[in-house]
Amino acid sequence: MMPNRHGRYTPGGWSSQPNRSFPQRQPVREWPAPELGPRIQIFQPTDFDAPAKQYEDSASITGCEAVGSYSWMDSPAPVIMVPGMPPKWTPVPGSHKPPTDNGVYYRDPNARRHPAHPLEPAVLTILETDPEAVANIDIVACSSALGNLLRFIRGSEQPKKFRILVEAVGASVFFTRRENDPKETIEGVIGWGHTFPEANTTWGEEVKGSEDNQRILKYKFGGLNCLVRFKCDGYLPCEGADKEKNGEASSAAGVQSGDVGSITAQLSGTKLTPSTPFAASKVTIQHGGTLVPQSQVFDIKTRSVRKRDEEVLSQELQRLWVAQIPNFILAFHQHGVFWESDRTVRNVRPEIEQWEKTNKPALARLAALLHKVSAMARERDDGKLELCHVPSQTGGGKYVLEIREQLDSAGDVLSVETRGRLAMVREESDEDEVDDAIDEKRWESDGDYDHSKDHYGLGQSYYSDDDFVPDFTACDKECGQWGAGISARDGGRIWLFCKTAFVSRVELEHRRWKDNPRSGNLSGDLSGDLSGDLSGVTPIVELRSLLHIPRVYKIYPNSEILDYRYFRPSSSSSNMPQVPSTQEEAKAWVHEFYRLSDALDASKFKDIFAPDSNLTFANNPPMHGADIIAAAMGAQFATLEYMKHEWRYGGAANFTLVTNGPHVGKIESVEVFLDYTPVREKMAEMEAAAAPVEAK
Template structure:
């Protein structure tokens, strides 16, 4: 329900470039777009083994612990609109500020650019680097080797569907790599700048009109969260994009940024505006990631997910129940469901649901599937740790199960040298090890003296991008090649010109 303090706001707030994971419009009316050429699939290695659902066994070690426990906020960051890849950490999602009276919104721009994965689109070299940078920035003494598995919400969602025997014709693939004792799952698209085509509905315009970025975050494109929990006996880290937060759910605790941090942020915004760098455009291709310090964070308990649906679907709608498994992975407690009549949103048709009891009930009713998910993750982790290079690629195809394949030569490591060394050695010996492997930029990982972090060289020398994505809602029949290189010779390195 709309709060009494809400107000009408149209325009004046820049929040473009959302990925479609934010906005399932639910529009039954969807035009048929002309066929577009698909991006060529990156090369793939030989099959090592195949996992089929019929062979999937529940992890008996987790039979009494088939649940998520110990939820913990780890870090967060916002992608900022700038000419170079820039994040602010810690970050905050936009706050829920619903309009007070019925509002008629324009449909989403069908020709807008909505990336499937902003992390890959903005920083194709190492889409997981911003995640790890933000963790070490917020927690310099973070014990990385306590983590068993590290991935994005989308990849875990795909594995959960497989463990639940939810057959889908939608293929997916992801890279797997062991760094120290942690196994990383990194989503992989055909191109880092894959977009959702033929956008329809109000899944972008509605949050534009009903959420607001704080003053210091006006240049934000998206908010990314990193949480940790025990999935059975697996210490797990998940990254996902959050749609917003409820101000009334944030504890009344004043947080202060240091004068130095305030100056850094103000200087960054002023210089960006002066150079006209804050825009809806994608940053220029760059091998370096700029990190600026944020001024506060929001607890996971205040975060919400959001969907819009046509009023025609209001009765007997299964949207909430359909979303529960996805929200269970992300441990989100609130869900905003907004119905519209051809773009007209009324307050009585927009509701904030506390779905924490629904998530808990789903977990209790699906312990067998949870055990299978834990067993599946453990099997993949065991296989990758037994391979000489400690790398794999996993591909799912309808009717063929999960294929665990060799990772082809030339694919980039999940992290640049400095971060890989620091993660594997908990920071104690990161500098000496990084120097030994030829990394000249350890200082950027150990401390953020100048807000700008330069990456080390890749472990494999030959770079092929590994994608991580948080988008569960794709139009898999419509893909375009947004690379400017010749795909005949490109192994999808992420370093060509876009």
């Protein structure tokens, strides 16, 4: 029996003989499950009926936005391209028959490529592209974990076992799917569910070598700020997506092929340049592609024409709701032959919205479950739990959700390096919020100071950069009262400010580093002299100010605070002025610094410095020549020769204000993280290359 030219079946019905063209199901392999930890509690869906009442009004997704994406590259080592790009919908005209699915398909591609920390690439992506997106997040989850919990809450007619690792990291709780093995494959695959999308989508030239694309959404649900990662099947060209916005269901023939790359790059500004490694997390990050608008992404499914009368979409709405995928492509086939007339591209936003309204009671229970489990994880010393969906011991086909302790073999959700970067971002966000509140109150209530901003030299004429950050160096140079510091805000810019006008006091929070148990003290007021032993201090200096001066400054070992208008270098050459006194002289100083240190390649050691000190010369506002510090100490401008000759154990005494140096050895404090290995390796390479070769 063959389809006619209209894609329909000829009379005669289905043959009772097996058809060689139809794939045969392969035997299923059993993967041993990891050991379970001690059980803490058991939940049934009805246990959340009562607490769900307080979430009925908020049990919907609001404020959804795509904040990042990445593509896994075809590489033996874990390599992602950020933001990457999904493949474009390029349907084959007429009819075609792709080969049957015959590859190896992994249940969790993220775990297969990065088994130690499957959710970490999503976090690294956001830290690379939009760090503020992770500042106030309650839940970080993969869409599979949320979908499984929702199926438990709704009481699926065909329940399945699943396991989810839960871990609290700071204020966020991570929910990560757990398969029996990171390399576990989907067994018994039959049909064309993988080869049809491959035949009808195309990877762009800028993302060649991609294997799949993962997207990260940020939205609010049940009073929780959520980051959700999901796999994206592809995107519709702009013209096709515009049609979907009108709520029309269009056939594939009506979707025109367009180039979303150039258009969305203009809209989002995320088209990037290739290749920067992030060695510390064991994931290499390349830059390329474009963050495609969420309105253009689609999910694709294939079905036999025998199931044409079944309601396929209704079975997929829960998954589409979790990932907020607005477009759905459905293709029917007869023995693997796909006809153009039997595939449709639909905008399913109305159906998703209606599904959400219909399932409000279940969604409220899901919100209650997420709140409950998050609270339980935060209460534990290790912050860890494991959720196990298993058959109830009472039988009857019912399943329950067991809350268990997480064994050490499960590992950590994030590496130490990424955990540190995340802590830095949140610390800076918290500080900014506190500063804003404090400063606003002081403008309103502090009677000891003139409330006129012009009195402090902060009129509109002194806003010196694109972000409208006040120029704290705007007072007259005869003032004679100057201070300085490194800000953890705004990318770590250097700020100079008039001490008498803005600073009230200094507070220190001592830190102790492993193998460097020295401590120090500092006291005083920045309107006068500072005194104390700074030789071993690793504090956070809190500057409580009247205005929006960043609250946290950092002082490292071997540092001094001097009352200089500029930052004085610790060493100089005959061609380098000791203390630049003009903007032109400062620029000349920087050029001479580049020449002496051979700093022509600005990307050579981008990741050498600690994240909180990742300064950039280009972005630093020209505040009385303060650019020189960002150039000399900025991570993008650090060079090997400079580090080799100037760094010392406990910190490099490059500038007398603040030394931007690490301490050799593992750092216990989350305030500072640095991978010293690349420096050592590069120095060893240079020394080996310079060593004389012995004659044989």
